[in-house]
Amino acid sequence: MTAVTLGTARRATWRGLAARHRGLIVACAVFAALFLVVDLITPGPFNYFEFNFLSAGGAALALAAMGQTLVILTGGFDLSAGAVVSLVNVVLASAMGTSAVSQIACFALALAIGGVVGAFNGFFVAVVRMQAIVVTLSAMFIVQGITLLVMDKPGGAIAPEFVAFFTGSAIPNVLPAPVLVLLAGAVIWLLLKNSRFGVGQYAVGSDPDAAYAAGVPARAVLFAAYVIGGLFYGAAGAFVSAQTGSADPLVGRPMLLQVFTAVVLGGTRLGGGRGGAIGSIVGAYTLMIVVNILLVLNVSAYFSSIAEGTILLLAVLVGSLNRRSPIAFYLRLARTKLAARVAGAQASRRRDAAAAPSLPRGASIATPAPVGWVERNRAALRMVIPAYGGFALVLLIGQMTFGGTLDNLGYYNSLLVLSSFLAILALGQGAVILTGGLDLSVPWTVGFVGILTSGLIHGNDPIAIWAIPLGLLIGIALGAVNGIGVVLLGLPPIVMTLAMNGILQGAALLYCNGTPSGFASPAQRWFMTGHLGGLTPVVWFLLLFIAAATLLLGRTVFGRRIYAVGNSPLVARLSAVRVGATLIGVYALSGFCSALVGMLLSGFSGQASLGMGDEYLLPSIAVVVVGGTLITGGRGHYLGMIGGVLLLTALSTLLAGTTLPNAVRDIIFGLVVLGAVLALRERRA
Amino acid sequence: MRWFRAACGMAMALSVSFAALHANAADKKFKIFLSMSYIGNDWQAEAANMVKAMAASKDFRDKVDLQVQVAGPNAQKQIQQINAMVQQGAQAIVVYPISPTALNQVVRNACARHVVIIAYDAEITEPCAYNVHIDQPEAGRVTAEWLAKKLNGKGNIVVLTGVPGTSVDTQRTAAAKEVFAKHPDIHIIAEGVGMWSQAVARTEITKILTTHPWNEIDGFWVQVGCYTIASMEKEAGIPDDKLKPCAGEGANGHRIQMLPVGSPGVEGASGNYRPMGQPSISYASPPYSGGLALKLAVAKLEGKDIPKLTKLPLPVVTNETVKLCQQGTWQEMQQGCNVFQPKIIGNPGWFASIYSPDTPEIGLQAALNGKPEQ
Structure with a gap:
């Protein structure tokens, strides 16, 4: 009797231990499996030298x-x-x-x-x-x-x-x-x-x-x-x-x-x-x-990043597939929904319950005293202002160093053209970060779509009419795949998007066989380098884009849902926010933005090149957080991110015009980022 | 426990059979590995094609069993990769080293096990390794001297460097600045970080132009970017005969732009990818170096002596020497042509310095598709 009780108790502890260290156990198992594969295929036994090297x-x-x-x-x-x-x-x-x-x-x-x-x-x-x-x-x-x-x-x-x-x-x-x-x-x-x-x-x-x-x-x-x-x-x-x-x-x-x-x-x-x-x-x-x-x-060269990405995904996936994994949850949810539909028991069918709660009669609601715009937006302003303050300061220093920049329309025009890439990426990356994720697939979504569309377009305007929408659709699809991986398979965003990045790198290399050919169409080039009403056309587009993006995040249902999910996925779900759909939408948005940048960059340079998105990953994250967004999600404003874009672009423009050594530029860059955010940090009451 | 023992038994049996498989496969061919770094840029992909073509050429396809692997940008991974290659029984390893110093230990280990290590383009400083590359300081010096002479020793110039912190960039830039320092009337007014990329050159030059407009600049010394600069000058409405001198890269698009305006026989030119007589000197780290490294590795394995350092002649092309190739065969290049038809090379950023008198096995088709001349 006692033996049996002891046995169950011990087993229960074991199970508890296993549950608590599940991540570690899975990691060990994956490593062991990979190691076994290598050892089996490698000729000769695993000896001490190999042990030492490994x-x-x-x-x-x-x-x-x-x-x-x-x-x-x-x-x-x-x-x-x-x-x-x-x-x-x-x-x-x-x-x-x-x-x-x-x-x-x-x-x-x-x-x-x-x-x-x-x-x-x-x-x-x-x-x-x-x-x-x-x-x-x-x-x-x-x-x-x-x-x-x-x-x-x-x-x-x-x-x-x-x-x-x-x-x-x-x-x-x-x-x-x-x-x-x-x-x-x-x-x-x-x-x-x-x-x-x-x-x-x-x-x-x-x-x-x-x-x-x-x-x-x-x-x-x-x-x-x-x-x-x-x-x-x-x-x-x-x-x-x-x-x-x-x-x-x-x-x-x-x-x-x-x-x-x-x-x-x-x-x-x-x-x-x-x-x-x-x-x-x-x-x-x-x-x-x-x-x-x-x-x-x-594995041959062009396939190596694809294979690496796939192994990474599988390694995490093996560990996450069980009764409690997201995919099982969604399958169960789907079954429940189906059963409800068959039985006609969905919430929307219930007509008997009171649909609109009403306040008891006679209860007077104290109308709060009207508050000013500044007061209402104090929190948002505090996030947003540091970046713009820093931007203004950089502009002033530029004026003092070089002269003739502040009153020069051409200067602002170039600045906005250069900012357009990051401003667009900031919407996608920012939306992903607002939900608590991170999109590391930006570089090769940019590169892949840019190379693919330039290859199709070959400097041909009529083809661009369908190739550009196609590129945007591909971007949305790739982003949605990221989202599906994160939501349905429960993969950590870093792993999913990093693997996607590797897979797209391989895909781009395979598509162009190592040498991207083809050109952006004349219209694309005009868009990025021509003139329209005194400015480059993309600047007008950028202004529209900023307005649309601000409305999207601030005034639409989708935007509200992003913030809700970022603040707490659980509370969001209980408030009837479709968390999974929102997340997939956010990653699709990021894919859309990356694809757009890929095609704009092709227009800017005249053609697409391998690795043209590589320079944009870290800046896309930096501008989002410098603009006041919380990296763990739930807080941030697109106009703040734009402030971050302007600050960092103006700063790098200023530095490029000097002959300071690169080391000093890095240090200045770091200090400005720190200083801008330090200037008006959040103070806890 | 029985299942465990069974599994172990199966594993043993499997490993034995795999070992047997390997024993059968080991015939007379030399087992050679290629360890590349990051492959996601134009130069690396082209160089990889040329190595593959060399291995597939008539003289080598029966001699060499070449396996190509990519380590990515992380030196730690390349260290692990080279170790693994040694374990796999490599006789020679051709390396594009991520870092000239980080691989020293692993290379020393490999040498101790009689593996021939040969690095192309970038160098490995470990003395037992073989190196194939150009003289980087010379590249910086020759091009800077050309620019100084072109400007008659005075003027404002803009400099575009490569990837900061690499030996290649530091050596080239330092040598060039040494030359400019000898000309007190030459002023470097701005310095951009070009990252050896046409796309980055475009953003950097755009930034520089916001504070230093075209009329303040007399010339450019860049590592990659002359093609982009000439294109931007055209967008700014600067006529062909007023293009500013630019010392820069060996891209095909750039060399096409160096051809005199209206050059006969250029097919497929369009937009800014056309002859415009840009005054320029074009130099490059030639992408055939990987192919040559493979050839040298085989020679070493066959018992011949090869030099520790094969210093490649600096491929320099000026407006006087630039010449169009029709087909791009090795024979044609031997007669002195050094730029290819835009019709064949759709990517103006593609590197055109693919000719070496030492590598008749590989020509234009090798660089483009990995196909040898014969």
């Missing part, structure tokens, strides 16, 4: 992802991770001597650099209460600039002992050093997790207000999360230095997206409160082993 390959990404996990668990977002890795790399390669003391000091220095950048981020996020993404975005630019100041091209050397310590063997032929490094990281994480800080971290990430009410020192926890995260990036930078034996100022930049992907693959939820750093280690190795899979399967 462990070294993903360690830097894993360390950086662990740091990012700490920040994400608190509900934050750290864009400075890759930049810190680069900075540590160049500092170590230029400062490290050959003595043991110097090497140990350099490792401490690596951690210190990470910690200082983390403290910078932590200060502005926790103490000044600014949005994490804005703070870390500016930190990223500033750190990138400093990196280029330290070293403007690859070079330098890392002492061989330092290299051997991190990438050699801890125990020869048994334990590679990178495994030991990660074990140390994992132990630190477990200690942290079970400390008061760890508990606070999950509490703050789940619900900051509840955490605050429960007496969690929220500010201290947030600050610590950024600092400790920074220490991990510092360690990652030290590891990269050891792994490469020298320095490259650009080494960390492309790691950033992968760091986020690794965290999400490891089962941590963006927005905070759930997940853990162990999963992120597994996620990082999963990403790296994809390289081996592509190799053993001999």
Whole structure:
């Protein structure tokens, strides 16, 4: 009897544990499956050398992802991770001597650099209460600039002992050093997790207000999360230095997206409160082993990004398919609806219930005193104004530096033409962010549609008449696929859109066989570079677009639903908002905007080229958040985003007209972004 | 536990059979891998085509088993990829290195296992690797000297760099600035970050023009963008004979624009993709370097000695030397033509420096479709 009870109790705990660590378990299973594929196809047994290589390959990404996990668990977002890795790399390669003391000091220095950048981020996020993404975005630019100041091209050397310590063997032929490094990281994480800080971290990430009410020192926890995260990036930078034996100022930049992907693959939820750093280690190795899979399967070059995207999707999908997954939910919902329709029991058929609630007679409603426009829109203004203030300031500085810009119509015209791409992308990206998502498929939706339509149009106006609408439809369809993946399959937006981006890159390469041919039509070119009433035609279009977009987000049912979903999907659903349809609509809108930009860019340049959208991903996110939008969704105004577009475009225009070194430009860029948002930040009562 | 043991048994059996499969496939061919970085731009795709064409050419198709892999922009991934290639039994690895330094450790490991590592276009600084590329400082110097001479040593110029933080960009720009520094009357009035892309050049030049109108600018020194600049000059209504000197890239569209106005025999020209006599010097990192690297790797595997550094001659074309090709065969290029019919090359940003006396296997069809000459 007792044995049986004990047995059930234990089983129940096991089930509880499994449920709690579901993300981690799935991540491990996916990694194991991928590893098995590689091992089975690779000739010869898996030996120690391979173990060593494999462990070294993903360690830097894993360390950086662990740091990012700490920040994400608190509900934050750290864009400075890759930049810190680069900075540590160049500092170590230029400062490290050959003595043991110097090497140990350099490792401490690596951690210190990470910690200082983390403290910078932590200060502005926790103490000044600014949005994490804005703070870390500016930190990223500033750190990138400093990196280029330290070293403007690859070079330098890392002492061989330092290299051997991190990438050699801890125990020869048994334990590679990178495994030991990660074990140390994992132990630190477990200690942290079970400390008061760890508990606070999950509490703050789940619900900051509840955490605050429960007496969690929220500010201290947030600050610590950024600092400790920074220490991990510092360690990652030290590891990269050891792994490469020298320095490259650009080494960390492309790691950033992968760091986020690794965290999400490891089962941590963006927005905070759930997940853990162990999963992120597994996620990082999963990403790296994809390289081996592509190799053993001999996936050809143009297909590689498609295969990578597909593997990424499958890896997340396998884990999410079960009785409680969204697709099962929607299937059940559909069945219920069908049954209701058959039985005639839908809510709309019920005529008996009182349709309109009425107030009891005689109750007088106190009419509030009429308030002024400023008072009513105070919150919106506060979000929107900093960007415009910054814009005005940049204009003034431009006038003082070059003269003859403020009163020059041509200047504003060029500025608006350049702004048009980001302004359009900001609507799509902004709408996605307002629902709490992120669209990373912008670059290759732009590229793919641009290349496809230019290839069809071939400089031919009559063809453009049907090819341009076709391009827009394709954009909408691609966006809708993103939305369907996010809604029906329950994929994290970052994973879904990143995979889509890779798939579209491959598709574009396959379509044009590596060389895009064809031209934009004369009408397209006139639209972007001609004249109409003293301005370029696209400027008139832009003004109309801004008006339409403002109405769309602010005055339509669809717009209201976007905000409702962003504030709380659950409350939105209970308020009869069709959450799924709204989300799909938002991604379709983003696809539409990207497609439009793809065709406008083709018109601007005269033809489409591979990678022409690459420069627009980060700016499209930056303008949205600089314009006052909350990255976790629910708050923001399109006119604010336009302010962000104008500010950033005017600033980069101003900088392009100078001969300042690029490093200094990066730093100025970061400081202006920070300053603009700092100027009128949200103050909590 | 029984199912587990069964699964293990199956896995073992499978791996044994796969191993056997590999043993059978291993014949006399050299096992060579190509590790590319990011493939999503015009230059990379063209270079990849030329490597593939080289491997498919008459002399090499029976000798070489080439497998092409893409690492993307992340150096970490390329490190992992090269390791995996070594594990797979590569005899030689042709690399487009993402970073000249980040691969040093993994390359050293590969060399220790007698794998020939040969980098094209960009360099690998590890001494055991072989390198095939142009002299970047020379490229910056020669073009800057041409511009200085064209401007008679005085005037305002606009500079458009490549990707900041890369060796190629830093070396080219530094060498060019050194030349300009010798001419006190040449002033660099604005410097844009061009990212080696015609699309970016368009936005950067538009930005620069807002503060420095056309009449303030006397010339351009760019890494990629002369084609775009000439197009923008036409949009601004500047006549053909007033086009400003531009030292820049080896794009086909740019070289077509360098041909004298009304050049005979140009087919398929349209819009700004036409001869307009733009005063210019055109240089490029030639995309055939990958094909040549493969050829050298095979020579090394066959026991021949190859130099550690194959310094490619800088392909420089000026208004005096620019010459139209009719078909684009290697023979035709050998006789000195260096720009292709707009009818054949629909993309003006396509890189035209595909001729090398050392690679008769690959011509225009190689660059376009990955098809060898024979």
